[in-house]
Amino acid sequence: MGARISLTSRELKKWIRNPVQLFITLIQPLFWILLFGSAFDITKLIPSNIPGGSSLIMNSFFMGAKNYISFLTPGMLAIMGLFSAMFSGMSIIWDRRFGYLSKLIVAPIPRDSIILSKVFSSMVKAIVQSSILLLIAILVPNGLVLSSSFNILDLLLLFLILSMLIMGFSSLFSVIVIRVKKMETLMAITNLLNLPLMFASTAMFPSAIMPSWLKNVVNYNPISWAANSMRVLVLQGSIQWSSIINDLFYLFIFDVIMIIIVFIVSKYGFEE
Amino acid sequence: MDIIHVENLVKIYKGGIRAVDSINLNIKKGEIYGFLGPNGAGKTTTVKMLTTMIKPTSGNAIINGLDVIKDQAKVRKMIGLVPQDLSVDDDLKGIENLELQASFYGIPKDDARERANELLKLVDLYEAKDRYVSTYSGGMRKRLDLITGLIHNPEILFLDEPTLGLDVQTRAKMWDYISKLRKEYGITIFLTTHYLEEADSLCDRIGIIDHGKIVVEGSPSELKAKVGFDVVDIVVDNPELFKNILNDVSDISMMDNKTIRFKVPESEVYLPKLFQKIYENRLKIQRIRVEKPSLDSVFIKYTGKEMREHESEEEIMRTMRAIRRAR
Ligand SMILES: Nc1ncnc2c1ncn2[C@@H]1O[C@H](COP(=O)(O)OP(=O)(O)O)[C@@H](O)[C@H]1O
Ligand SMILES: [Mg+2]
Secondary structure (H helix, E strand, O other), X not given: OHHHHHHHHHHHHHHHHOXXXXXXXXXXXXXXXXXXXXXXXXXXXXXXXXXXXXHHHHHHHHOOOOOHHHHHHHHHHHHHHHHHHHHHHHHHHHHHHOOHHHHHHXXXXXXXXXXXXXXXXXXXXXXXXXXXXXXXXXXXXXXXXOOOOOOHHHHHHHHHHHHHHHHHHHHHHHHHHOOOOOXXXXXXXXHHHHHHHHHOOOOOOOHHHOOHHHHHHHHOOHHHHHHHHHHHHHHHOOOOHHHHHHHHHHHHHHHHHHHHHHHHHHHHHOXX | OOOEEEEEEEEEOOOOOEEEEEEEEEEOOOOEEEEEOOOOOOHHHHHHHHOOOOOOOEEEEEEOOEEOOOOHHHHHHHEEEEOOOOOOOXXXXXXXXXXXXXXXXXXXXXXXXXXXXXXXXXOOOHHHOOXXXXXXXXXXXXXXXXXXXXXXXXOEEEEEOOOOOOOHHHHHHHHHHHHHHHHHHOOEEEEEEOOHHHHHHHOOEEEEEEOOEEEEEEOHHHHHHHHOOEEEEEEEOOHHHHHHHOOOOEEXXXXXXXXXXEEEOOHHHHHHHHHXXXXXXXXXXXXXXXXXXXXXXXXXXXXXXXXXXXXXXXXXXXXXXXXXXXX
């Protein structure tokens, strides 16, 4: 366990000392929340002169959110998780480029610790980042309205869900880049994956308004599982187990599969 | 028993490049063994195989009785590696790099700190240990890299081009540190280099490697002896008489009016006899100069080319790397 812990703390040390990464990871979801949430508040399109209509639509399409920001924020937490995972994947390439990886490969440490330290540290980072993001979303004018029954347990479960999402994705990215030597290659891969993962999910829009072909895709996207379940926590509070248990289960399976892949790939993957 | 024993080691990379072509090695405990060869000779590839980073295509390598493939984990505990390219973490402090490295070997924190301080002092980095490595000079980084490879007190230290990219003074200092390490800890060192002077001044034994093959092996003086000749320049008061008493030497020539040059296999043995004859013939020596062969001549003899050609190529690579690093 030693190397897994000390390498994780190496990642966290570097992260704390270099706030640029925190800033970059936050800036895009923040931008989406502020721009989309406030400026392009699609819920404003609902005519208010239909008696009871507006709340009917908000309830059936937007899970009873008071405004679009409230709907969007949990989705953006998931997207931010995706970015964090991407960063952790990238840092394996940095380690390779700056020679540190050869030290790790020659050391008598479990191979998986090289990847798992990235995974664990990005989970910790995400908890800090999501707290900041939540706070900003609440503080902006006409911002996130939490459910009145939202409590500390909901918050902890939200962190857990986010961590599960990140565990899967940072494992995925790390495994993809394990042999990649060029930064450009990683950029191409992440661009290829990030946008579809982001838009083919319920992070920004409810699946109810999507065409059925897209719905099928969206339902298999781990980002949707995380976004949906975090949304339930934020908008309905007091842990509605029945509405989130499926998503939690899928995320769990996603993690188990990815971690197994990490163990297998890391065993042979670092060799040239 | 030899601490490193290698038999017919081969590495063929994807694409068919035969980087290491059936080499054999026997290195004794406590020895400093040098792999001398130009760029692309297969030095790094050999080091990578011996340090379990890559698997050989065929052949055996036994380190301290352990097979580098079958006993990978045990081999890793026993060896230290300072790779060709810097491998310290710039975003950590000097001491943090050492402590992190120590954690890989399960060394308790207090012991790690004690050992780290000792090593830091050895290479004159103690004062800088709490600074971020990003503020270190190239030479300081290389020294830190050197001692991170030693934190767990390895039996064998692998140094892949330990002075690559350093200026002449820093390089000489690095040699001092490496000699000091051997003196202090009696550690076995396997080093690679493409600097002749480095191999000459540090190594007990040298293998010259070219195109993946060891072309010749021996101590620096043995290797030089293989080139065959010491060159002697001598000035005596009666050159004509002197020439008559010279025997068993070759290539006698007059350099100028007075200086006679000749070549002799072992001047240490030959000259005392010569002096005796000079004395008997009542000649007087005015000047004498002996030039021992250099590794340069050895290299040319066995590879058919000069080392220098490759050095300039390496110089360019180094500059390019430096530019890239500076971003
Ligand atoms: N990962 C690799 N894949 C393919 N060829 C390689 C790889 N690494 C090194 N080589 C080739 O193997 C040969 C030996 O390289 P190397 O061991 O690095 O030489 P040296 O360290 O003596 O400069 C060179 O021709 C080099 O191009
Ligand atoms: Mg090399």
